[in-house]
Amino acid sequence: MNSSLLLSAATFIYALASVFYIGSFSFKKQALARFGFWVIVIGLVANTCGILLRWLESYHMGYGHAPFSNMYESLVFFSWTAAALYVFVECKYKESIIGVFVSPLIFLGIAYASFDPSITSKITPLIPALKSNWLIAHVITCFLGYAGFALAFGFSFMYFIKPKEAGARSLFAKLPEWDIIDELTYQMIVFGFLFLTIGIITGSVWANSAWGKYWSWDPKETWSLITWFIYAIFLHLRLMRGWHGKKLAVVSIIGFLGVLFTYFGVNFFLSGLHSYA
Amino acid sequence: MFFASVKLTVYTLVLLALTSIIGTVVLQHGSPEAYIRLYGPGLYNMIQVLHLDRMYQAWWFLMLMVVLCINIVVCSIDRLSATWKIIFPENISVNPRRFEKTKNRQQFESHLPMDRFARQAKQILAGRNGKVIEKNDETGRFLYAETGRWSRLGVYVVHASVLMLLAGALIGSALGFKANLRLDEGQAADTVFNAYTRLPIKLPFTVRCNDFQVKFYDTGAPDEFKSSLTILENNQESFTEDILVNHPLRYKGINIFQASYGPTTPDKAVFEITDGETGTVETHTIKNGGVVPLPAGAGNFIFEGFLPHYSFNGHDLGEAFIGRLDTTRGNNAQIVLPTRFPTFDKMRKGRFTVEVKSWDQAYYTGLQVTKDPGVPFVYTGFLLMIIGCWVTFFVSHQSVCIGIEQAGSGSTRVWVAGRANRNAQSTNLTVKKLVKQLKDVPN
Ligand code: HEM
Numbered sequence: 161m162n163s164s165l166l167l168s169a170a171t172f173i174y175a176l177a178s179v180f181y182i183g184s185f186s187f188k189k190q191a192l193a194r195f196g197f198w199v200i201v202i203g204l205v206a207n208t209c210g211i212l213l214r215w216l217e218s219y220h221m222g223y224g225h226a227p228f229s230n231m232y233e234s235l236v237f238f239s240w241t242a243a244a245l246y247v248f249v250e251c252k253y254k255e256s257i258i259g260v261f262v263s264p265l266i267f268l269g270i271a272y273a274s275f276d277p278s279i280t281s282k283i284t285p286l287i288p289a290l291k292s293n294w295l296i297a298h299v300i301t302c303f304l305g306y307a308g309f310a311l312a313f314g315f316s317f318m319y320f321i322k323p324k325e326a327g328a329r330s331l332f333a334k335l336p337e338w339d340i341i342d343e344l345t346y347q348m349i350v351f352g353f354l355f356l357t358i359g360i361i362t363g364s365v366w367a368n369s370a371w372g373k374y375w376s377w378d379p380k381e382t383w384s385l386i387t388w389f390i391y392a393i394f395l396h397l398r399l400m401r402g403w404h405g406k407k408l409a410v411v412s413i414i415g416f417l418g419v420l421f422t423y424f425g426v427n428f429f430l431s432g433l434h435s436y437a
Numbered sequence: 438m439f440f441a442s443v444k445l446t447v448y449t450l451v452l453l454a455l456t457s458i459i460g461t462v463v464l465q466h467g468s469p470e471a472y473i474r475l476y477g478p479g480l481y482n483m484i485q486v487l488h489l490d491r492m493y494q495a496w497w498f499l500m501l502m503v504v505l506c507i508n509i510v511v512c513s514i515d516r517l518s519a520t521w522k523i524i525f526p527e528n529i530s531v532n533p534r535r536f537e538k539t540k541n542r543q544q545f546e547s548h549l550p551m552d553r554f555a556r557q558a559k560q561i562l563a564g565r566n567g568k569v570i571e572k573n574d575e576t577g578r579f580l581y582a583e584t585g586r587w588s589r590l591g592v593y594v595v596h597a598s599v600l601m602l603l604a605g606a607l608i609g610s611a612l613g614f615k616a617n618l619r620l621d622e623g624q625a626a627d628t629v630f631n632a633y634t635r636l637p638i639k640l641p642f643t644v645r646c647n648d649f650q651v652k653f654y655d656t657g658a659p660d661e662f663k664s665s666l667t668i669l670e671n672n673q674e675s676f677t678e679d680i681l682v683n684h685p686l687r688y689k690g691i692n693i694f695q696a697s698y699g700p701t702t703p704d705k706a707v708f709e710i711t712d713g714e715t716g717t718v719e720t721h722t723i724k725n726g727g728v729v730p731l732p733a734g735a736g737n738f739i740f741e742g743f744l745p746h747y748s749f750n751g752h753d754l755g756e757a758f759i760g761r762l763d764t765t766r767g768n769n770a771q772i773v774l775p776t777r778f779p780t781f782d783k784m785r786k787g788r789f790t791v792e793v794k795s796w797d798q799a800y801y802t803g804l805q806v807t808k809d810p811g812v813p814f815v816y817t818g819f820l821l822m823i824i825g826c827w828v829t830f831f832v833s834h835q836s837v838c839i840g841i842e843q844a845g846s847g848s849t850r851v852w853v854a855g856r857a858n859r860n861a862q863s864t865n866l867t868v869k870k871l872v873k874q875l876k877d878v879p880n
Contacts, residue, residue, distance in 0.1 A: 223654075252862065285654040288661055288682035288695075343861060350830045357826055361819045370683045372694045372807035373615060374815060375606070377493045379461040389454040393447055400443035426461075 163217055164281055166210035167236055171274055173203035174239065174267040177259075185260040193256035197247075200263060204243045207270070211240060214283065223285040228299035231427070232281045235273035237299070241307035242266045245351070249311065253344065255336045261314035294366030302359030302384075306419055308352025309391070313416035315345045316409035342404060345412060353391045360384055380426045387418035440511035449505050456501070460492045466633060494610075502603055509596045517593065524589050531570050531581045535856065536838040541865040542854035543872045551849045555580070555841050557878045558851075562839065565871070577842030588832035589858065594825030601818035609811030614638055618693075618804040620646035621701050625669065629806045640806070641689050643669040647677065649800040651698060662698050664802040690808055697803030700756050702743035706796035708760070710738060713788050720794065731789055736764035738791065747775055754778065758793050833857040835864055837871060851875060 180196030183189070214227045227233045243266045250256060273279055318341050336344075363381070368374040375381065394411045397403040403411075439445065464475060467490060472481040488495035536542065547554050555578055562569045566582035573579070616629035616638055625645035628637045647665040654660045666686060667677040680686045685694040705724045710731060711717070717732040723740040731738055739761040747757035754775040762770050774793050775781050782790050835857040844850040853872050855864040 285656060285658055285660065288659060291661075292683045347862070354823075354826045354830055358823055361823065364819070365816070368812065369685065370694070371696065372685060372692045372805050372809075374809075374812065377460060377465065382457050382461045386454045386457050389450045389457075393450045393454075396443050396446055396450075401447070 163210045163214035166206055166213060167270065168274060170203050170206035170210055170239075171267070171270045173199060173206055174243070174263065174270060177203055178263040178267050181257075181259040181263045185257060190256065193259065196259055196263065197250055197256055200243055200259070200266070201247060203266075204240070204247060207236070207240045207243060211236060218283050221283055223283065225286045225291075226296050226299075227283075228296060229286055229290055230284065231279050232273045234299065234303070235269050235279070237303050238306060238310075239266050239270035239273075241303045242269065242310050245304070245307045245311055245348075249344070249348075253336075253340065255340060255344075258315060258318070258336065258344065261317045262311055265310050265314055289370050292366055292370065294362055294369065298359060298362040298366055301355050301362055305352045305354075305356030305359050306423065308348045308350075308355060309412075309416050309419050312345050312348035312352060312412050315341060315348060316412040316416075319406045319409040338405070345409065346398065349391055349394055349412060349415070353388075353395065356384070356388055356391070360388060380422065383418070383422040383426050387415060387422050390415040390418050438511065438515065440507050441515040443512070445508050446505070446512070449501060449508060453501050453505070456492070456498060459489055463489050463492070465493075466491055506600055506603060509599060513593055513596055520589055520593075524586055529570060529583070531572050531579065531838070533572065533579045533581070533838055533840060536840075536854035539854040539856055540861075541868040542852055543868060544850070544852045545872065545876060546844055547849045547851055547875070547878065548847070549849055549878065550847050551578070551841060551843045554849045554851070554878065558839055558841065558875055561871070561874050561878075562837070566837070577840060580839040580841070581836065583834065583836035585832045585834045588828050588834055591825050591828030591830075591832065594821050595829060596825075598818045598821035598825055601821060602815055605811035605814030605816075605818055607811070608814060609809040613809035613811060614807065616806045617696070618644070618806050619801050620644070620664075620804065621801045622646055622649050622799055624801075632805075640691060641670075642675065642691075644693065644804075645669060646802050649698060649802045651800065662695060662802075664695055664804070666693065690810065692807045692809075694805040694807070695802065696805040698800050699803065700743075700745050701799050701801040703796040703799045706740065706758060707794040708738065708740070709792045709794050711790045711792075713790060731762070731764065734765070735789070736762065736766075736768075738762055738789075741771070744773075747773055749773075749775075754781075758796075760791055762787070762789055762791070764788075831860070833860045833863065835860075835867060837867060839871075839875070 177196045177199040180192050180199055184192035184196060211227055214233070218225055218227065228237060242262070246259065246262050246266065250259065273281070318336075360381075363384075364374040367376065390411070394408065394415060397411060398408055463484065464471060467475075469481070472484060472490065476484065484490050488497070492498055549557070559569050559571065559580055562580055562582045566584050568582065570581040571578065572581065615632045617632055618626060618629045620626060623646070625643050627640050627643040629640060630637055645667045647667055649662070649664050651662040652660040661681060663679055663681050665677060665679050668675040668686075668688060678686050680693060680695045682695045685692050687693075702725055705722055705727075707720060707722050708729075709718060709720050710729075712719075712732040712735070715733060719732050721729045721738075723729055723738075725740055725742070728737050728739045730736075740758070741761050742759040744757045744759060747754045755777045757773050757775040760772050760774065762768070762772060770785075770787070772782055772785065772791060774791060776793060776796075779792050782792060835855060837853065837855040840852045840854075842850050853868055853875065855868040855871075857864040
């Protein structure tokens with residue numbers, strides 16, 4: 161058993177969970193969603209073990225570092241945080257059907273890591289700048305933030321699918337009440353905002369200890385700040401301008417596009433300090 | 438009031454987000470030639486007029502930040518007086534009617550007589566929340582308690598932290614600097630050069646690099662690099678410290694970071710000189726700048742220097758030694774000896790062939806020297822921001838009310854409801870738990 165195998169297994173288990181959730185939604189069978197939940201839990205266990213095993217393997221190879229140092233590892237960790245947060249939310253809110261928009265995101269993250277040929281899963285040694293405990297704090301908090309935003313993004317979709325009037329027979333009747341969707345989206349963004357804030361801060365503190373500058377307007381930094389601004393706008397629009405529903409969901413979706421650009425776009429289109437993840 | 442409006446906040450934040458994109462797309466702090474090559478002279482003119490080449494320091498970008506600050510200050514002052522009265526009220530007024538329409542309201546009947554139940558309920562509530570306010574009217578008795586009133590201050594902490602961060606940034610850019618310093622092993626310096634303006638900055642002490650070491654992984658990637666630095670003051674050695682990436686030296690408000698390294702001219706190297714005519718082979722250890730006689734008295738060989746990157750027909754051949762063959766026949770040729778290609782000099786097809794056999798690899802260390810007196814303010818801002826966000830998002834001002842009225846003889850009708858300024862879910866949970874506790878009241 162090695163970590164790659166476990167993580168591939170996790171990918172397929174998450175795929176299965178998405179199938180159950182989507183099936184539950186399409187055939188209006190609550191039981192399938194309950195099933196999907198447990199499949200996600202199993203996937204999460206495999207994902208966790210995979211990450212821990214990879215950590216161990218890096219020690220056996222003599223490099224010994226936390227598995228947060230390249231694109232592959234960060235995508236795997238992204239799926240882990242999103243899955244963990246989702247399991248927590250479903251336990252707390254007892255609304256199983258909401259997984260229909262979230263489980264595919266969890267699957268896509270880890271699947272992209274495994275199937276994109278330009279992303280290597282090799283364990284490589286750390287360059288000197290990455291040897292810092294701040295790296296671990298920075299990556300974990302940023303990805304908790306991203307997970308919160310990803311879930312908010314998934315929930316925001318319900319605004320565009322659920323019909324306004326509660327037609328009982330429709331495919332979407334099983335979706336939760338409006339105020340619950342509203343609360344869920346908001347809670348996820350609040351969670352994401354807090355952790356993105358801490359993520360940017362730990363990154364700054366780390367940059368200050370490695371390069372002597374806590375902020376250098378490097379493209380990744382700047383894009384994370386832009387993302388942070390977008391969600392600050394979301395919070396003020398909701399709280400002070402009374403925005404709700406679809407209008408606000410659009411802001412949440414724009415925010416998640418910001419996350420995606422910070423995460424992928426900057427690496428592909430712009431250059432800077434963060435060449436790894 | 439214009440500056441108190443949250444509409445202005447939203448517009449300012451949108452503008453900040455949109456304009457920030459420019460600096461990630463347009464090259465920052467480049468040279469004029471770089472801009473003209475990338476964008477052409479016409480666009481470069483526009484870039485200069487709008488300061489897009491250093492847009493995060495441009496007046497219009499700073500202006501947006503100033504507007505944000507004024508907005509925060511005015512808005513906070515505007516609202517604080519009202520919030521203050523809510524947070525520190527002279528007396529808490531309880532209005533049970535406000536709990537009538539809450540969604541989490543639950544009702545049940547207890548077999549206890551009203552007074553007994555009320556006494557027990559008060560104890561439970563006090564155990565959870567501390568102070569309990571009791572109120573009676575013609576319909577019955579009400580017990581009221583609350584938590585987290587102070588959490589309404591959280592937002593002000595968040596906004597104050599934004600001001601603190603910007604103040605720190607301002608102090609840093611007014612009184613601080615960022616500079617580069619390149620030291621060969623053994624070399625000392627007390628002046629550094631500003632990374633942007635290239636102007637010299639005198640340090641309050643002298644730095645000497647005693648030694649530089651680099652370790653590689655078996656993959657060839659650098660594992661760790663380390664400089665041993667000595668600080669000298671008034672020509673006296675003050676102390677010596679090793680610095681690594683992520684482990685800077687901090688002294689007198691100046692921070693010295695390990696940023697880069699590179700090869701530099703070795704002190705001495707061993708050269709092998711072959712005379713093609715006689716077949717004589719001679720080996721010499723030559724100091725940098727040193728001269729040795731060629732075999733058979735045919736002239737001299739001089740060790741002239743070292744290049745970290747030798748470019749040959751457009752290819753980078755890496756590190757190379759530079760020498761000069763000065764023959765008595767009047768030929769005077771500079772020769773280049775790339776260390777990666779030991780037999781390179783044979784290609785020249787001269788009478789004498791020179792090869793570098795070994796050398797003491799020497800390095801220079803690339804240091805980044807910074808001073809930023811704004812950092813303590815920025816770090817305070819960081820801390821306030823995290824605490825403020827935490828309080829704002831996860832602590833709520835929550836109140837619960839228990840209504841108690843006589844139902845029949847010896848039994849009591851009870852309702853429980855909770856209200857909060859946020860986090861409805863956690864309020865629902867509080868109500869559920871409280872109801873469970875109340876139902877379990879022993880007879
Ligand atoms: C980068 C700048 C800013 C950040 C990060 C920020 C952050 C926040 C946060 C996190 C909240 C709480 C939102 C919630 O509870 O959902 C908030 C609320 C608020 N913000 Fe800001 N804010 C900023 C700028 C401003 C400015 C310039 C104003 C000026 C008008 C402002 C006015 C308010 C108001 C009035 C509230 C609601 C306070 C309340 O609940 O009573 N914010 N802000």
